Amino acid sequence: MTQIKSTKHIREGSFGFLIQTLARDIDAKMKLALKEVDVDVKIFANLMLLADEDGINQRSLGEKLNFPEYFTSRNVDALVEAGFAERRPDPNSRRSFLIYLTEAGRQKASELPRIVKRVNDDVLADLTTAERQRVVKLLQKAAGIRPE
Amino acid sequence: MTQIKSTKHIREGSFGFLIQTLARDIDAKMKLALKEVDVDVKIFANLMLLADEDGINQRSLGEKLNFPEYFTSRNVDALVEAGFAERRPDPNSRRSFLIYLTEAGRQKASELPRIVKRVNDDVLADLTTAERQRVVKLLQKAAGIRPE
DNA sequence: TTACAATTCTTGTAGATGCAAGTATTGCGA
């Protein structure tokens, strides 16, 4: 018998539904894992990015993470408050700040990659290594990221 | 030269980061698309599911969508308020309701699949048909959904 | 039957998020 186009079928075959379901799941798992190192999930992405490249302004920080401006603004507030980063005046413009990690921030950031890896491995437990690589490549393509 | 393990590399190769980025993007697009048919993104998943299978209680509605209970409770509130569904007493238990779509709800639900399809197609524009099928299969596997 | 646990649903509350409006600064064309 041919497959009925039930909404269940549509839903579970929907890229969007799958993404949303996985996003919720990953978010909860990250939250939990980040508790171990006392990092709020809210600031974690910023912290990792700054470890790689600080001395940038908030706008470009946000752009690199696909975060809206107001979000970055508040995230930097939280980073500063946690003692992980500081805003320094931009010598080229008085309307922007350059964000630098503190030593504490850099230290904390170094603990994050293993957390990320663990959560990813957990979520992808049912996939083989080859499948993981394939799905990441496909998602990069969908997200408009070209692998270097 | 070998690839440096920059956080940028880790981030963009991270399943979690990709999922979160895509989730945000899809959510925004769905919100926009659903405005055309005057449906809040909050209730849209419930509406679609109920079109396929109503007369179930809130608990199983939530389970099918991987939504927590409190979320379903408020979603049904919204559905009822919008005139798309009604709570009827469960003949088997006074502590649960069975949720049924109204005619308006059923009518509205019938407009949704094409919206879902359009947004999915938009997000997946850069992927071939074969690639789309592959990524959906892989995500289903990661989400623990077995294709029938 | 009685007491206690489990089920089903709701709600209070704190914090997160998104939008739009606001401030300050800079760039640029007339």
Add this chain to the structure above:
DNA sequence: TCGCAATACTTGCATCTACAAGAATTGTAA
């Protein structure tokens, strides 16, 4: 150089979300 648009960032507010606690009902075991 004057005025207006663009840039960079912040904030108020309404809404949403997560968590935990609560209320009503039902199941169960002694």
